[in-house]
Amino acid sequence: MPARKKLLLALSFILLALSLASLLAPPIMERSIPIWLRFEAARSGLAISFSDIHARFLRPIEIRNLQITSAGVGGVHFEFTAPRVEAGLGLAAIFGTKNKSHPLRSIRVKHARIFLRSRAMESAQIIQWPTLAALLPARFEISADEIRFEQPLAQVELRDATIFAATTRSGVVSASSIAIRAPLLQKIFADVHGVARWEDDHLTLGSLRLIDGLTIDSLMFDLSRLAAARLGTELSVSAFGGHIRANVTTERNEKARIWELAGTASGISLSNLATALGATEPVHGSVRASKFTFRGDPRDVLHATASIWTELIDFSWRERRADAIMLGANFYGRTIQVQQFYIKQRRNELTLSGETVVGADWLNPDFRGDIVASVNDLGQFAELFGGSADAFAGSLSVRGRVHTRERSIDGELAITGDGLKIFQAPVHSLTARVGLDSKRVRLDQFELKRDDDFLRAQGSVDFGHNRAIELSAEFLCRELSDYPMQAPLLGKLVGPLKAKVESSGDATESRTTLYAQANPFSISAQGSWHDQSFTIDQLDIDEGDLRAGFAGEVVLTEPGKPRVTLSPTTQLRADLAEDNASCLHGILLTRSDAGKPFSKIVIEGNKFLLDATGPLTMCGENEDGQPLRINIPAPAEPSPTPSPTP
Numbered sequence: 001m002p003a004r005k006k007l008l009l010a011l012s013f014i015l016l017a018l019s020l021a022s023l024l025a026p027p028i029m030e031r032s033i034p035i036w037l038r039f040e041a042a043r044s045g046l047a048i049s050f051s052d053i054h055a056r057f058l059r060p061i062e063i064r065n066l067q068i069t070s071a072g073v074g075g076v077h078f079e080f081t082a083p084r085v086e087a088g089l090g091l092a093a094i095f096g097t098k099n100k101s102h103p104l105r106s107i108r109v110k111h112a113r114i115f116l117r118s119r120a121m122e123s124a125q126i127i128q129w130p131t132l133a134a135l136l137p138a139r140f141e142i143s144a145d146e147i148r149f150e151q152p153l154a155q156v157e158l159r160d161a162t163i164f165a166a167t168t169r170s171g172v173v174s175a176s177s178i179a180i181r182a183p184l185l186q187k188i189f190a191d192v193h194g195v196a197r198w199e200d201d202h203l204t205l206g207s208l209r210l211i212d213g214l215t216i217d218s219l220m221f222d223l224s225r226l227a228a229a230r231l232g233t234e235l236s237v238s239a240f241g242g243h244i245r246a247n248v249t250t251e252r253n254e255k256a257r258i259w260e261l262a263g264t265a266s267g268i269s270l271s272n273l274a275t276a277l278g279a280t281e282p283v284h285g286s287v288r289a290s291k292f293t294f295r296g297d298p299r300d301v302l303h304a305t306a307s308i309w310t311e312l313i314d315f316s317w318r319e320r321r322a323d324a325i326m327l328g329a330n331f332y333g334r335t336i337q338v339q340q341f342y343i344k345q346r347r348n349e350l351t352l353s354g355e356t357v358v359g360a361d362w363l364n365p366d367f368r369g370d371i372v373a374s375v376n377d378l379g380q381f382a383e384l385f386g387g388s389a390d391a392f393a394g395s396l397s398v399r400g401r402v403h404t405r406e407r408s409i410d411g412e413l414a415i416t417g418d419g420l421k422i423f424q425a426p427v428h429s430l431t432a433r434v435g436l437d438s439k440r441v442r443l444d445q446f447e448l449k450r451d452d453d454f455l456r457a458q459g460s461v462d463f464g465h466n467r468a469i470e471l472s473a474e475f476l477c478r479e480l481s482d483y484p485m486q487a488p489l490l491g492k493l494v495g496p497l498k499a500k501v502e503s504s505g506d507a508t509e510s511r512t513t514l515y516a517q518a519n520p521f522s523i524s525a526q527g528s529w530h531d532q533s534f535t536i537d538q539l540d541i542d543e544g545d546l547r548a549g550f551a552g553e554v555v556l557t558e559p560g561k562p563r564v565t566l567s568p569t570t571q572l573r574a575d576l577a578e579d580n581a582s583c584l585h586g587i588l589l590t591r592s593d594a595g596k597p598f599s600k601i602v603i604e605g606n607k608f609l610l611d612a613t614g615p616l617t618m619c620g621e622n623e624d625g626q627p628l629r630i631n632i633p634a635p636a637e638p639s640p641t642p643s644p645t646p
Contacts, residue, residue, distance in 0.1 A: 029055035044127045046070050046078075060088040060106065082112040090138070104137040112144040126252070133227035136201060139166035154182040163205075165198035172196060173205050187277060200224060213240045213272050229257075240276070242267030242287065256297040265290040270315070285315035302358065305332040319383045321345065334358050338369075345384060347376035354402075366405045371413075373398035378420065394420030394427070402436060409463075411436040424484045426450055439464035443471075453477045459503075467507040475499040495519045505529070520544070521589070532556045538569070546589045546632050548572055550601075564603040573631040574598050574612045583617045583625035584608055592631040 030053050041048040051065040068080040088106040140163075147158040157179045165171035173196045178189040194208035194216070201224040208216035215238045222232035230251040237244040246263035266289050274283040288311045296304020307330035315322045323346060328339040337355040354369030375381045375396040379389035400413030417430035429449045435442040439462060446457040459471030477483070480493040487493060499516040510529040516522065521543040527536045534554040541548045552566035575595030598612035608616040608628075619625040 029061065033061065040128060040131050041068065044070075044131075060086040060108070062086050077117060079115040080112065082109050084111075085109050087137075103134055106139040107137040107142070108140070109142040109144075112142065114144055114147045115150070116148070117150045127229075129229040130227040133223070136223060136226070139168075140164070140198070154180070156180055163196055165196040165203065167198055170195055170197055173208070178210070185277060201226070211276055213269075214238070214276060235263075239265075240269040240272035242269070244268070256300065258297060259294065261292070261294040263290075263292045270312070281318060283317045285312055287311070288313045302334055306330065319389070320386070321380070322384060343384070345377075345380060348381045349374050350381075368401075368403045370401045371398060378417075391424050392421055394418060396420075396430070400434075408438045409436040409441065410438070422448075426482070450482075451478075453482075465506065469503060469505055469510055471501070471503045473501045503529075536566070539566070541589070543589045546591060548589060548630055548632060552601075561605055564601075566601040566603075567599060571633055572598065573633065574610055575629040575631050583619035583623055584628050585619040585623070585625040586627035588627040588629045590629060590631050591634055593633045595629070595631045 033053055033055065034050075037048055037050075047069045049065075049067045050063050053064075054062040063085040064083065066080070066082050066085050068078070070078040086106070086108040087104055090103055090105040142164075143160075143162040144158070145160060147161055149156045158175045158177070159179075160176035161174070163171065163173045165173075172193070174193045176191060178192055180187050180189075189210040192208055192210060195206050197204040197206075201222075203221045203223065205219040206217060208219070210216065216235070217238055218234070218236040220234045222234075225232075228251070230249065232250075233246075233248040235244070235246040235248075242265065244263065244265045246261065248259065248261050250257055250259045252258070265287055268287040270283045270285045270287070274281075290308075290310040292306075292308050294304065294306045296306075298304075309328045310326070312325040313323065315325055322343055324342070324344040326340060326342040328341075330337050330339065335355055335357050338353055341350075341352040343350040350371075350373045352369065352371050354367065356368070357366040373396065375398070378392045378394045378396055381396075382392040383389050394417055396415065396417040398413070398415050400411065402409065402411035402413075404410075413432075413434040413436075415430065415432040418428070420427040420430055422430075427448050427450050429447075431445060431447045432443075433445040435444050440460055441463070442460045443458050446455075448455040453476060455473070455475045457471065457473035459469065459473075462468040475497065477497045480495055480497055483493075485493045495518055497516060497518045499514065501512065501514050503510055503512040505511050505528070508530075512525075512527055512529065512534070514523070514525040516524075521541055523539070523541055525536060525539045527534055527538075529535075532555065534556075536550065536552045536554065539550040539552070541550075547570065549569035550566040551569055552564065555563045555565075557563065573593070573595035574597075575590075575592070596612040598610055600609075600611045602609040603618075606618045606620070608618050610616065610628075
């Protein structure tokens with residue numbers, strides 16, 4: 001047969017085959033594709049639905065009203081909806097050729113909605129990763145009206161997001177807004193644009209400017225090993241004068257999906273970061289260096305490993321300042337190990353270290369810790385923890401260790417100080433030694449001294465016997481006006497004072513006795529503690545041959561606002577010499593039968609209630625008023641002895 005006829009015959013067969021394919025392929029594909037989609041979705045534990053599928057010869061396949069969902073803990077875990085999806089098949093898919101080209105020539109999705117909530121069911125079927133890898137296209141264009149990722153403590157939402165990328169040329173990525181909502185972070189990034197690149201199954205997004213000073217230089221997704229269920233991500237960010245880099249990989253083994261994360265940060269300005277996050281108060285300093293690693297299943301943190309190292313320099317917030325703050329810690333084998341928590345503040349240094357084993361009993365961890373502190377400016381150090389520099393001064397040295405196991409404690413703490421000012425009160429020296437023995441805490445020594453003035457205390461608390469307590473303390477002061485001390489009704493205290501307190505008991509009840517000698521009176525009291533109240537069995541105030549006795553209760557329901565209720569145990573009378581006085585200041589005991597008898601005194605805040613006179617107000621620091629005059633009637637004279645009869 002002539003060559004010309006052979007060519008014509010071959011062309012005729014090709015035309016016939018194309019004609020048959022154009023007639024038979026669309027109906028075959030329109031019936032086979034739904035079967036294949038439902039089969040693959042069922043293998044991955046997904047539910048899929050659509051209204052119809054159109055497959056025209058040599059044209060993209062069109063799927064309308066596509067919906068894909070999967071069940072999760074407490075509701076739907078994943079949901080994807082799109083009114084229209086177009087998928088263009090390549091020659092490899094049509095003729096079954098085996099090469100490295102993408103079976104899908106293109107994918108086009110318009111007006112999609114994607115939701116990812118909570119987490120998947122533990123019993124959910126494993127996703128068929130080889131199938132997903134085979135569906136990676138050579139070109140894709142996806143637009144989503146809404147993309148939302150929801151977790152219990154955070155939510156990320158993208159609006160009007162679009163991405164276009166192809167293996168032959170660069171693409172674009174954009175979003176009208178990206179919103180992040182978390183307990184400590186509420187931020188919306190508007191009008192985000194960048195470039196996209198799709199090559200060798202690597203998707204790279206870059207030049208994504210979020211706000212001034214924060215730009216995602218590169219965000220790369222490695223899908224080249226998707227068939228083996230291995231994903232990788234690399235991130236590079238220019239952040240507020242510094243850089244953040246991270247690498248994330250994840251793969252699934254026989255039991256769970258394992259995540260590996262490694263990240264670094266350096267040179268980040270805290271001031272710019274705080275401004276960008278909308279902080280209302282200025283924060284200064286920078287992250288000099290930081291490193292973080294994690295490996296494991298986030299759903300099984302106890303069997304994961306992690307580490308962190310962070311160093312802040314020139315930190316300041318409000319009145320808090322530190323030259324350097326360093327934290328180094330790691331987690332492995334259920335053990336949290338704090339290698340170092342270090343604070344450097346000019347002349348002050350604090351170092352903490354320790355470790356704890358996290359077991360099944362979270363309330364009784366095995367903990368070991370050490371503390372070393374050298375504080376040469378206590379006022380500045382107090383500012384770091386919210387105190388006032390004017391209220392503290394001097395130098396402190398602290399050294400201690402502690403070990404807790406099964407609710408037993410072992411350790412010791414030693415504190416020494418010189419030239420101190422504590423809550424405005426000048427103190428020349430401080431010595432304290434605390435011992436921890438099994439379930440018992442001992443205050444072996446506590447002493448504050450200023451010249452001849454001192455406060456000494458010692459005692460113990462036994463947590464193994466219902467918090468049994470033994471405490472004794474004594475106080476000697478030559479002049480109270482040297483210290484900023486005030487008492488209700490009495491105001492600022494002046495004169496000498498010598499006092500001794502002893503207390504013993506347990507968590508149910510603790511008996512306390514107090515004796516104080518001042519000028520010109522003395523006070524003795526006995527009572528017992530019950531939870532947040534102190535019952536006064538007997539309170540005696542003596543001034544020379546005058547004695548006033550009371551019983552009552554002190555209730556500590558609110559910090560700084562005790563409620564004191566007193567009832568006299570001896571006959572007493574109240575006498576206000578000036579009825580027009582605006583407030584009360586001081587107590588004056590006198591021998592007199594004048595005044596009105598009373599049965600109750602109530603003191604709460606600056607209010608003074610005397611049932612004989614009604615409510616009164618106690619004077620403030622700079623107010624002048626009259627004293628509360630308590631009259632003590634003279635004792636009855638004994639009857640004269642009758643004279644004997646002659």
